Amino acid sequence: MSDDMPRPSRRQLLTAALVAGGGMAAGRAMAQGSPDPAITEVQPWRRYLGDGVDARPYGHPSPFESHVVRRNVPWLTADTISSINFTPLHELDGIITPNGLCFERHHGGLAEIDPSAHRLMIHGLADRPLVLTMQDLMRFPRENRVYFLECAANSGMEWAGAQLNGCQYTHGMIHNVMYTGVPLRLLLKEAGVRSSGTWILAEGADASGMTRSIPIEKAMDDVLVAFAMNGEALRPEQGYPLRLVVPGWEGNMWIKWLRRIEVGDQPWYQREETSKYTDLLPSGLARKFTFEMDAKSVITSPSPQAPIQTGPGPVVLTGIAWSGRGTIPRVDVTIDGGITWVKARMSGPSLDKSIHRFYHDFEWDGRPMLLQSRAHDSTGYVQPTKQMLRAIRGENSIYHNNGIQTWAVDEAGRAENVEIS
Amino acid sequence: MSDDMPRPSRRQLLTAALVAGGGMAAGRAMAQGSPDPAITEVQPWRRYLGDGVDARPYGHPSPFESHVVRRNVPWLTADTISSINFTPLHELDGIITPNGLCFERHHGGLAEIDPSAHRLMIHGLADRPLVLTMQDLMRFPRENRVYFLECAANSGMEWAGAQLNGCQYTHGMIHNVMYTGVPLRLLLKEAGVRSSGTWILAEGADASGMTRSIPIEKAMDDVLVAFAMNGEALRPEQGYPLRLVVPGWEGNMWIKWLRRIEVGDQPWYQREETSKYTDLLPSGLARKFTFEMDAKSVITSPSPQAPIQTGPGPVVLTGIAWSGRGTIPRVDVTIDGGITWVKARMSGPSLDKSIHRFYHDFEWDGRPMLLQSRAHDSTGYVQPTKQMLRAIRGENSIYHNNGIQTWAVDEAGRAENVEIS
Incomplete structure (x- = not known):
C-alpha cells in the first residue's frame, strides 16, 4: 500500500460534521468532556451472549442489511417468468459480486435441476459424440478465472434519454465472480470436433430452451463450462449445475443450465440472435453478432x-x-x-x-x-x-x-x- | 489459457466408466444406439416454467447442495457459545470462499450489532482521540485486497498424530475473501498517534471483549479496518459492521465487531496472547507473539x-x-x-x-x-x-x-x- 491516497483533514471532517450534524463531532465532544454514550456505555451486544455457532451452517447477511437486495422493474418485462433482477451496485464495493446478489435474467423461470439427472451432450460435426454426467465432467482439468457478465441490454432504457433513477437499474445487469470450469476446447477435442466445424450452438435445459450460436474460434479459446462461482456450486438462477462462460461477450450467450453443444458449419440464426440481440440502425439495417461488450x-x-x-x-x-x-x-x-x-x-x-x-x-x-x-x-x-x-x-x-x-x-x-x- | 494441461484420453475415460459404471459409458452408448434417457427425454425442468424472479431478492444455493455447510466438532470446544464452525474445503474450488461458508470462531456468541449505534474509538498515545461513526469511516479512502484468514489453531489437533478425518476439520479454519476497508494508518494519523506509540490494542464489541496487541509497524503497514467482504457488508459472524484485517497474521488478531484501538508503548499481555496463542515448547518456555502464519x-x-x-x-x-x-x-x-x-x-x-x-x-x-x-x-x-x-x-x-x-x-x-x- 502507498500513502498517495488523499486523506481528509481533521478540519474538513469537523466542518462537515458541524454542517451535517454527523458523527465526527463525537470525537471532538469526547475531548471536550461530553462523551458519546454509544462508546462509553455498555451496549446490548456486549452485555449478553450471542447466538451459538451451529445455528448458521450456511450464513446470511445481517438483518440490518435487508435493504441490500436484487430488485426488479415490474414494467420492464412482460411477465414474472421472463424477468430481470438487478444487482444493487450502489450498495457494493470491491470487485467481487457476492453470489446472493448477482443479477439474473431468465426466460422460463428458474430451473431447479437435479445434478445426478443432468447431462451435457456434445455432438454435430464431431467424430466421437459425447454425453457427459456431472461426474464425468469433474474428471477433466479445470481453471479459475474472474470475469464480468454483462447483459447486452444493460443501460438499454437509457438510449432514449435518462430514464431509470439509480445505477441498480441503469447498470445493474452485471456481476463479477470467480468461475471454476472446464475449458470447452478440452471437451470439443475429446468429442473429436471436425475441421469443418466453424460454429457451435449452445442450448439450455430450462423451459425456455435458450440457444445461441458461437464461433468455434471463441469456443476453442477461453470459453469455460463452469460448475462453480466464487468457490461454491453455481446458484440455481445462474444455471446450476452447469453454465457456459463466454468471457467479455454479451451475457445472453453464457447459456445457463447448459445441456447441449452442437458443432456446425454456420450460425443457426435462432430467435435470440435475430429478433433479439441484434442492433437495429437508423438505416433499417441491423448489426448482428455484436458479441463483445465495449468498455x-x-x-x-x-x-x-x-x-x-x-x-x-x-x-x-x-x-x-x-x-x-x-x-x-x-x-x-x-x-x-x-x-x-x-x-x-x-x-x-x-x-x-x-x-x-x-x-x-x-x-x-x-x-x-x-x-x-x-x-x-x-x-x-x-x-x-x-x-x-x-x-x-x-x-x-x-x-x-x-x-x-x-x-x-x-x-x-x-x-x-x-x-x- | 494454454494447452499444457494434461487431458484424459477417451480410452482412459471409457475404461474408467466401464470399471466404475460411470457416466462416460453414456457417450459411447449413444453412438451405439442405446440413448441415455437423461439426455433424450424431456426433463421436468424443461417441461414446466420455474419460479419467477422476485421470489429471491437475496439468493441461496440449490437444495441439492444442502450438504455443503459449515460444521462443528462438538467435543472440540467447551460449549456452544465458544465454538468453531469449519469451512467445507472439500466442497469448494477456486480461491474465493463464499461468505456463507467462511469458517467462524467466536468466544461469546455472534453479536448482532446495529451499525447506527456502533462506534470506533481511537485513543491512548494520540494527540486527537477520535470516536467514529460508520458514516465517518465511510469518508476515508478505502482499499480492496484479497487475503486469507487462518486461525493459529488450524490443524492444531494434528500435533498429536492424525486425528480428524476430513480437511474440513483438519484445515477448515481458513477462508479467503476480498476485503474493502480503510487503511488503519489513515485513522491513526488522523488521531495524531505519537512517536512514543509502539503498540496498539484492538478490542471487540461482543460479549467476550476480545483484545489483542499488535505492533505499530504492522498497524501502519497493511492493516485494514474492513466493512465489506466479497463486495457486501461483513457477515454478523465475521464482525459486522467492522473487523480488523491483519494480513498474513493469525486470525485471532483480526478483531471482529471492532470498537476500540488504543495506542500504547508496550504490549498489553491480554489473556488471548498469554494463556492462549502462545506456543509451549518442550523446554517449558513458550514462544510468544508468533503472529505470522507460515506457508x-x-x-x-x-x-x-x-x-x-x-x-x-x-x-x-x-x-x-x-x-x-x-x-x-x-x-x-x-x-x-x-x-x-x-x-x-x-x-x-x-x-x-x-x-x-x-x-x-x-x-x-x-x-x-x-x-x-x-x-x-x-x-x-x-x-x-x-x-x-x-x-x-x-x-x-x-x-x-x-x-x-x-x-x-x-x-x-x-x-x-x-x-x-
Missing part, C-alpha cells in the same frame, strides 16, 4: 440510490469499470460535467475481462455537481458519450449502450439521472 | 470427505496453499508418499497473502495411494513435515501446525487421515 463505467456512489448524507467535506466517490477486450488501466472522473477531469484511483486486482474498482476521494464544497466517469481499456478504446453513440447507431436498439452516465447532485446531496449535452 | 497447503480432493467415486482413470487432484509472508509460486504433489514429487498446476490469480489453488491431473491405476502436497512461498520457505516441526517444537502446543498432511487412498477410492514417517 464502460459507472459511478455507483454517490448515485440516486446512494446520496451524500454527510454534507460538505470529504466524499468517497466510487464506481466500477470493465471491458470485454481486456483490462482497465485508467478511469477519468469529473464532478463538473466534463469541464475538468481527474484520473481516478484504482484499487483491487486488475484482471482480464473483469470489473475494476475506482475511487475519487475529494472535498465537496456543497455546491451542485455533475458526476461522470470515463473508462479507458487496454486496447486504447475510450468510453464514448451517449451523444457519440446515438450519432452513429440511432435510438432503435436497446443493446450495447456503453455511453457515459451522468448523475446530477444537488446541494442536499441528492443525486439524479440526467443527460447533459 | 502451508492441503489437498482438498481426494480427501476423507471427498473420496474418488469414479474408479481408476482420470482424477483431478486439487488443493489450496497459502503463506503469511507472500505468494505461493510453487506446490509439489506426491501420490506415493513422497517417493516421487511432481510440480502441481496452479490456476487462478496469485495474490499476496491469499489462498492459491493447485491441481494435479493424473491417471489413477486403482492402487492405494499416499497423497501429500508441499507449498513453497515467495521467500523460499518450504512447508515442513510434521516430524520436522515436532523435533523442534514438541507436541505441547495446539498452534501453528503447518506440517505436510497425508491422505491414504485405498483401492475403493476412500481416503483417510494418516501419518507416515
Whole structure:
C-alpha cells in the first residue's frame, strides 16, 4: 500500500460534521468532556451472549442489511417468468459480486435441476459424440478465472434519454465472480470436433430452451463450462449445475443450465440472435453478432440510490469499470460535467475481462455537481458519450449502450439521472 | 489459457466408466444406439416454467447442495457459545470462499450489532482521540485486497498424530475473501498517534471483549479496518459492521465487531496472547507473539470427505496453499508418499497473502495411494513435515501446525487421515 491516497483533514471532517450534524463531532465532544454514550456505555451486544455457532451452517447477511437486495422493474418485462433482477451496485464495493446478489435474467423461470439427472451432450460435426454426467465432467482439468457478465441490454432504457433513477437499474445487469470450469476446447477435442466445424450452438435445459450460436474460434479459446462461482456450486438462477462462460461477450450467450453443444458449419440464426440481440440502425439495417461488450463505467456512489448524507467535506466517490477486450488501466472522473477531469484511483486486482474498482476521494464544497466517469481499456478504446453513440447507431436498439452516465447532485446531496449535452 | 494441461484420453475415460459404471459409458452408448434417457427425454425442468424472479431478492444455493455447510466438532470446544464452525474445503474450488461458508470462531456468541449505534474509538498515545461513526469511516479512502484468514489453531489437533478425518476439520479454519476497508494508518494519523506509540490494542464489541496487541509497524503497514467482504457488508459472524484485517497474521488478531484501538508503548499481555496463542515448547518456555502464519497447503480432493467415486482413470487432484509472508509460486504433489514429487498446476490469480489453488491431473491405476502436497512461498520457505516441526517444537502446543498432511487412498477410492514417517 502507498500513502498517495488523499486523506481528509481533521478540519474538513469537523466542518462537515458541524454542517451535517454527523458523527465526527463525537470525537471532538469526547475531548471536550461530553462523551458519546454509544462508546462509553455498555451496549446490548456486549452485555449478553450471542447466538451459538451451529445455528448458521450456511450464513446470511445481517438483518440490518435487508435493504441490500436484487430488485426488479415490474414494467420492464412482460411477465414474472421472463424477468430481470438487478444487482444493487450502489450498495457494493470491491470487485467481487457476492453470489446472493448477482443479477439474473431468465426466460422460463428458474430451473431447479437435479445434478445426478443432468447431462451435457456434445455432438454435430464431431467424430466421437459425447454425453457427459456431472461426474464425468469433474474428471477433466479445470481453471479459475474472474470475469464480468454483462447483459447486452444493460443501460438499454437509457438510449432514449435518462430514464431509470439509480445505477441498480441503469447498470445493474452485471456481476463479477470467480468461475471454476472446464475449458470447452478440452471437451470439443475429446468429442473429436471436425475441421469443418466453424460454429457451435449452445442450448439450455430450462423451459425456455435458450440457444445461441458461437464461433468455434471463441469456443476453442477461453470459453469455460463452469460448475462453480466464487468457490461454491453455481446458484440455481445462474444455471446450476452447469453454465457456459463466454468471457467479455454479451451475457445472453453464457447459456445457463447448459445441456447441449452442437458443432456446425454456420450460425443457426435462432430467435435470440435475430429478433433479439441484434442492433437495429437508423438505416433499417441491423448489426448482428455484436458479441463483445465495449468498455464502460459507472459511478455507483454517490448515485440516486446512494446520496451524500454527510454534507460538505470529504466524499468517497466510487464506481466500477470493465471491458470485454481486456483490462482497465485508467478511469477519468469529473464532478463538473466534463469541464475538468481527474484520473481516478484504482484499487483491487486488475484482471482480464473483469470489473475494476475506482475511487475519487475529494472535498465537496456543497455546491451542485455533475458526476461522470470515463473508462479507458487496454486496447486504447475510450468510453464514448451517449451523444457519440446515438450519432452513429440511432435510438432503435436497446443493446450495447456503453455511453457515459451522468448523475446530477444537488446541494442536499441528492443525486439524479440526467443527460447533459 | 494454454494447452499444457494434461487431458484424459477417451480410452482412459471409457475404461474408467466401464470399471466404475460411470457416466462416460453414456457417450459411447449413444453412438451405439442405446440413448441415455437423461439426455433424450424431456426433463421436468424443461417441461414446466420455474419460479419467477422476485421470489429471491437475496439468493441461496440449490437444495441439492444442502450438504455443503459449515460444521462443528462438538467435543472440540467447551460449549456452544465458544465454538468453531469449519469451512467445507472439500466442497469448494477456486480461491474465493463464499461468505456463507467462511469458517467462524467466536468466544461469546455472534453479536448482532446495529451499525447506527456502533462506534470506533481511537485513543491512548494520540494527540486527537477520535470516536467514529460508520458514516465517518465511510469518508476515508478505502482499499480492496484479497487475503486469507487462518486461525493459529488450524490443524492444531494434528500435533498429536492424525486425528480428524476430513480437511474440513483438519484445515477448515481458513477462508479467503476480498476485503474493502480503510487503511488503519489513515485513522491513526488522523488521531495524531505519537512517536512514543509502539503498540496498539484492538478490542471487540461482543460479549467476550476480545483484545489483542499488535505492533505499530504492522498497524501502519497493511492493516485494514474492513466493512465489506466479497463486495457486501461483513457477515454478523465475521464482525459486522467492522473487523480488523491483519494480513498474513493469525486470525485471532483480526478483531471482529471492532470498537476500540488504543495506542500504547508496550504490549498489553491480554489473556488471548498469554494463556492462549502462545506456543509451549518442550523446554517449558513458550514462544510468544508468533503472529505470522507460515506457508502451508492441503489437498482438498481426494480427501476423507471427498473420496474418488469414479474408479481408476482420470482424477483431478486439487488443493489450496497459502503463506503469511507472500505468494505461493510453487506446490509439489506426491501420490506415493513422497517417493516421487511432481510440480502441481496452479490456476487462478496469485495474490499476496491469499489462498492459491493447485491441481494435479493424473491417471489413477486403482492402487492405494499416499497423497501429500508441499507449498513453497515467495521467500523460499518450504512447508515442513510434521516430524520436522515436532523435533523442534514438541507436541505441547495446539498452534501453528503447518506440517505436510497425508491422505491414504485405498483401492475403493476412500481416503483417510494418516501419518507416515
